[in-house]
Amino acid sequence: MRSPLTPARLPLPDCARCGHVSRLVGQDKVAELLREYAAEWQRLLIDPELGERSVGVPAWSPLEHGCHVRDMCLLFHVRLDAMLGTASEQSSASSALNAPDAARRYRDEAPRQVAEELGRAAEALARRLAALTAEQWDRDDPRLADPRLTVDFFTRHLLHDIAHDLAEVLRGPERQQRTQNEQ
Template sequence: MSDQPTPDSKDWTWVLDSVCDECGQDVRGLEPHLIAGLVRDSVPRFAAALRRPGAGTRPSPQAWSPLEYCAHVGDMYEVMDRRLELILGQDEPTFANWDQDEAAVRHDYAAQSPRLVVERLRATAESFAVTLDTMRGAQHERKGFRSNGSVFTAATLARYAWHDAAHHLHDIGA
């Protein structure tokens, strides 16, 4: 679909320091092993949203459909899993830029099969959760850098990723 909502230009890293005023999510105290369970538990909620009538229809021109949000979250879990693996395997890596809006166009989220979106979401969520489950002690504080210079620890990257998923569950009413 070529008509995309206006790209979100906010730097959402602020959610690491306060409650999200849009979705109410507070990720500040979440530990990675707890996030692993939340990530796994999110998949049936996203899948249920895709079974609703109109899951491929945008509620407004400026918002993605549940199908598009679910496809995005599948991609996001994969990107965050790769970033987490970089943090755990390298000293202070810098992550390649990921433009979520460009990814939506390139992968044509709106035209994807809901069944395939759920399968991919399930696989990427599980992979990310497994990586979260492997983290121990001092690994939580290992650092990585987003291409814009934002600093993440393994723990804050996990929190940031969970907020993204939880926020989109809120967006689609799941």
Template sequence: MSDQPTPDSKDWTWVLDSVCDECRQDVRGLEPRLIAGLVRDSVPRFAAALRRPDACTRPSPKVWSPLEYCAHVGDMYEVMNQRLELIVGQEAPKFANWDQDEAALRSDYAAQSPRLVVERLRATAEAFAVTLGTLRGAQLERPGFRSNGSAFTAATLARYAWHDAAHHLHDIGA
């Protein structure tokens, strides 16, 4: 699709310290094991959105369709799972840059099969949830760093990722 939404240049790390004014999600007190359940529970909601007749239609030219949001969330869960594994396995890892807009173009989210998108989302959500469920004690406070220098612990990365998914459920009305 040639008419792509304007890339989001906001630094969304502020959602770790306050309620999101758009989706009303408050992630501040969420523990990773609880987030694992929320991640699993989100999959049927995303899947239902992909069964709607408008799943492949953008509500406006500059806003992703439900299909594109679901493909993004599948990628996001995979990236966040990889980052959690780095946090647990390395001392203060630096995460490779992940440009979500470039990923959307490279993977052509808009042309993907809704069936394959939901299968992938289900798999990456489960892998992420499993990793979240294994985090214990001191692992929760181990740090990792985004390419722009933003610091995350395993716990705050889990919260940040859950906000992203919850926000996109809000975006697609699921």
């Protein structure tokens, strides 16, 4: 529970690279936005032109980025459980994702299967986020020293990560190379 002596929110900065502006996303719109991002990811993953091109850092293919987004959605249940003091079906299913070589296997996964799994993971998380109360949004992580690191903060951070990965894939390697050269 957040102390009344601490600031209300720890703001996330706007991201010039992907265009995500977390302060514009109301808590009542988080689930809808997560579903929109997931739908776009699903469209990308089933696109026959997906290809093996590497984008972003650490130079993952679009498939590997999609796997990462799926796993972020699954693992977020574990964070929510820790912060809310609950246990969910999704968090037990997420424990297998902690294997150290999970990311190295991403390139071997089937894009259509990843698209389906990402859709299910995002929908389960969206339903859970849509059901949060105002008090739950303000809960901090008892394992961390900063009480401003709330469910709201981590959810906005998750949405930014998903948007950022999507922007990198949509931008593609050519535009990304130009962007890196301009920095």
